[in-house]
Amino acid sequence: MAKRNNENLTIADALKEFVETNRLEQGLNVVNVQDAWKDMMGNGVNNYTTAIQLKGETLYVQLSSSVLREELSYGKEKIVSMLNENLGKQIIKELVLR
Template sequence: MAKRHTEYRNIADALKEFVETNKLDKGLDAVNVQDAWSQMMGNGVNNYTTDIQLKGSVLYVQLSSSVLREELSYGSQKIITMLNDSLGKELIKKLVLR
């Protein structure tokens, strides 16, 4: 049975505790990375993005354009830095473009 807290709590603290208790961090991180990618890259890149997966600290991005994949590979470290800044924590260490 769940613990009952009798004192009033901030909703942000309650949600944070819920996420930690139920070990939902990895799933939320994966969703947040997908959102950050779509916001940071814009419509031009999103039109060619077919799949985004976060496995550990490696972000796998499936692209349907080989030309775009080559262009993005030149700035992969900058993309990693921008995504980590957007997420507020260093979550991504490596970017693999497929």
């Protein structure tokens, strides 16, 4: 049975504790990174994005356009910093475009 605290917690604190207790942070990071990619890159890039995977601290993005892949490769560091800024924490260290 779950432990019960007599002190009052905010919903944010209760959810944070739940995520930590059940080790759900990595799964939430995967979903948050995918959402951040879609929000930051817009429809033009999303139309050519076929897969987004986060493995450890590396983000793998599969693109169906070699031209777009080449263009995005020039700004990898900026894309990583923008995604981390959007997420509010350093989740991504490297971006691999396939």
